[in-house]
Amino acid sequence: MYTKKTSILYTGATGYVGGHALQRILTHPKANTFDITALVRDADRAKLLESKFGVKAVVGSLKDADKLTDLAEGAHLVFHAADSDDEPAMKAILAGMKKRHEKIRDTPILIHLSGAGSLTDDARGEYASQTVTSDLDIAAIDAIPPTAFHHAVDLMAVAADTEGYARTYIVAPGIIYGLSHGPLFDAGVAKRNLNQVAFFAEAFLARGRAGVVGKGASIWADVHIDDTTELFYLLFDKALTDPAKLGHGREGYYFAENGEHSLYALCKAVGTALVEAGRAESAEPTELTAEERATIFGGDVMAFLNFTNARCRADRARRDIGWKPVHTTEELYRVAKLEVQTALRKQVGNMSA
Numbered sequence: 409m410y411t412k413k414t415s416i417l418y419t420g421a422t423g424y425v426g427g428h429a430l431q432r433i434l435t436h437p438k439a440n441t442f443d444i445t446a447l448v449r450d451a452d453r454a455k456l457l458e459s460k461f462g463v464k465a466v467v468g469s470l471k472d473a474d475k476l477t478d479l480a481e482g483a484h485l486v487f488h489a490a491d492s493d494d495e496p497a498m499k500a501i502l503a504g505m506k507k508r509h510e511k512i513r514d515t516p517i518l519i520h521l522s523g524a525g526s527l528t529d530d531a532r533g534e535y536a537s538q539t540v541t542s543d544l545d546i547a548a549i550d551a552i553p554p555t556a557f558h559h560a561v562d563l564m565a566v567a568a569d570t571e572g573y574a575r576t577y578i579v580a581p582g583i584i585y586g587l588s589h590g591p592l593f594d595a596g597v598a599k600r601n602l603n604q605v606a607f608f609a610e611a612f613l614a615r616g617r618a619g620v621v622g623k624g625a626s627i628w629a630d631v632h633i634d635d636t637t638e639l640f641y642l643l644f645d646k647a648l649t650d651p652a653k654l655g656h657g658r659e660g661y662y663f664a665e666n667g668e669h670s671l672y673a674l675c676k677a678v679g680t681a682l683v684e685a686g687r688a689e690s691a692e693p694t695e696l697t698a699e700e701r702a703t704i705f706g707g708d709v710m711a712f713l714n715f716t717n718a719r720c721r722a723d724r725a726r727r728d729i730g731w732k733p734v735h736t737t738e739e740l741y742r743v744a745k746l747e748v749q750t751a752l753r754k755q756v757g758n759m760s761a
């Protein structure tokens with residue numbers, strides 16, 4: 409209950425997901441009872457966060473393990489949105505949470521941003537998987553191999569919950585789309601991120617035509633940034649106010665999706681926008697050559713990762729925290745057009761700079 413100040417450590421405040429979630433948390437009716445400390449790398453943006461938003465900012469990086477441990481020890485809730493894959497950072501955060509538990513018998517809360525990339529296969533765009541994983545299917549979540557993308561870090565969080573010194577929640581969104589917006593972005597605290605749709609828009613604009621790996625047949629779950637933000641907000645609120653019936657640890661894995669798309673359909677939406685902008689002759693994506701995959705993705709690891717399957721259902725958030733996402737995959741295709749327009753403006757800006 410919000411009887412006194414709730415100490416919160418926040419990572420990723422200047423980022424796409426973390427920035428949107430933080431500005432929403434600051435609108436919480438009890439926001440004046442939150443004592444938020446953000447770990448921020450850039451000193452100027454740290455100052456802005458303090459002066460304009462009243463959020464304490466400590467200048468530092470996830471690499472500062474001792475600092476991270478100390479900050480985590482001081483927090484009843486850690487909101488970790490900076491990096492889904494940084495094992496040493498998770499280790500440092502959990503060390504702080506454990507110390508807190510041992511010293512003052514608090515059971516601190518961890519909300520960790522992971523990703524549905526933990527479900528990826530090796531499709532290389534050749535096929536659509538028929539496997540769709542619900543986050544209510546604990547056996548299926550347990551069966552995700554520890555070597556899967558993001559999952560080593562997820563499992564560290566789950567182990568802390570099992571040990572009993574923390575209550576952990578993992579949010580694993582599919583592809584997040586939508587333009588950045590809101591006060592933290594307007595103030596220059598948080599920055600626009602080159603999410604996958606924006607990345608494709610820039611890459612295919614430069615190529616003069618949309619492209620795919622293989623046939624582009626693989627399928628990913630998708631979710632709008634505003635719906636993702638709402639999921640985080642509801643989970644944050646529920647974890648603080650009414651955690652009794654809330655799944656945590658092994659049962660605290662929350663996918664975020666409100667639809668899915670084939671990579672071909674997404675790339676074709678970018679292609680259509682390029683045609684409309686007069687920057688491609690055909691909307692149809694063509695297969696990327698090995699050389700193009702190297703140029704665009706820096707090699708086949710990232711190229712193939714973008715063209716895996718990751719199909720999931722966010723049943724837990726809908727059932728347990730009343731999440732009602734509103735944006736559907738149609739919006740993803742509309743956003744693809746906006747991202748092409750943004751990429752065009754950036755290209756013109758770069759040429760005149």
Ligand SMILES: NC(=O)c1ccc[n+]([C@@H]2O[C@H](COP(=O)([O-])OP(=O)(O)OC[C@H]3O[C@@H](n4cnc5c(N)ncnc54)[C@H](OP(=O)(O)O)[C@@H]3O)[C@@H](O)[C@H]2O)c1
Nearest residue numbers: 420421422423424425449469470490491492522523584601
């Ligand atoms: N976007 C998606 O579609 C999506 C979907 C699922 C999962 N994810 C995962 O979510 C995580 C965050 O994604 P995002 O899209 O929000 O990325 P982003 O816009 O690049 O934001 C990352 C945030 O974390 C901070 N950060 C990164 N490394 C740090 C470090 N070593 N020390 C301190 N701060 C650090 C960044 O600070 P600076 O401002 O200083 O760079 C920024 O505030 C990623 O691991 C990503 O894989 C993303």
